[in-house]
Amino acid sequence: MISARQRHLALTALTVLVVALSCSPSEDVAVPSPKGAAARYCTALHTKLPQTVDGLERATAEPVSDFTAMWGDPAVKLRCGVPKPDVLTHGSEHYNPSANAAEVNGVSWLFEKQDDGYRFTTVLRKAHVEVTVPGKYAPEVDALTDLADAVKKTVPVGV
Numbered sequence: 001m002i003s004a005r006q007r008h009l010a011l012t013a014l015t016v017l018v019v020a021l022s023c024s025p026s027e028d029v030a031v032p033s034p035k036g037a038a039a040r041y042c043t044a045l046h047t048k049l050p051q052t053v054d055g056l057e058r059a060t061a062e063p064v065s066d067f068t069a070m071w072g073d074p075a076v077k078l079r080c081g082v083p084k085p086d087v088l089t090h091g092s093e094h095y096n097p098s099a100n101a102a103e104v105n106g107v108s109w110l111f112e113k114q115d116d117g118y119r120f121t122t123v124l125r126k127a128h129v130e131v132t133v134p135g136k137y138a139p140e141v142d143a144l145t146d147l148a149d150a151v152k153k154t155v156p157v158g159v
Contacts, residue, residue, distance in 0.1 A: 029061040029068040034081025038127035041155045042067050042080035045129065048150035049078070054133075054143040074134040076143050080155075082130045085110055085121050104141060105148030111141070120144060122151060126158040 034042050046066040051058050056072030069078045086094035088110060101110045101123055109120040109131075117135040121128055129151055133140035 028063075029065075029070060029075075029077050029079065031063060031065045032067050032079050032081040032083075034067065034127060038081050039067075041127040042129075044154035045080050045127075045150055048154050050146050050150065053146045054137055056137075056143075071143075072137070074136060076134070076137065077132045078147065079130045080127060082121065082128045084128055085112075087112070088123060102141070104144040105152075107144070107148045107151050109144060122155065124157055125151070125155045127155050129155060 032042075043066045046069065049058075049069050053071040053076055056076060059070050059073065059075060061068040061070045061075075061077070067080050070076060085099075086092040087096040087099040089095060099110055100112075101108055103109070107125075108123045110123050112119045112121075114132065117133045117137070118140040120131045120133070120141070122130075129147075131143060131147060133143045137143060
């Protein structure tokens with residue numbers, strides 16, 4: 001026969017397990033520090049981001065910030081308000097005016113191959129939005145289709 005104490009311990013353990021399984025995974029994401037209008041655009045973007053990207057559920061980025069978001073595990077990571085990429089900065093040693101860029105659903109993105117996947121950064125927007133997509137989700141560009149509407153609605157075109 002199970003004692004009241006054993007039943008209480010079993011229920012407590014079950015509750016802890018359910019809570020642990022229902023929590024979204026969290027992962028560290030470096031938080032950018034945009035200023036002025038860029039910060040306002042990024043905060044607006046944060047409120048319009050989808051719950052799923054390329055079929056991946058939204059998770060919790062650590063530290064929690066209006067300038068970051070993530071989906072899945074391994075995570076597709078978004079950072080808003082990042083500096084202009086060096087390959088797009090005239091005078092930078094990495095400046096490359098013919099860098100690879102493409103438009104996805106009305107948003108132009110610079111794309112850079114990484115060790116595991118791609119980093120995409122918006123171009124011609126008043127705030128730069130960076131999205132890193134692990135190679136596990138190839139073709140990595142698919143994640144951008146779910147993010148384009150939110151970017152178009154909240155981050156104006158500009159240089």
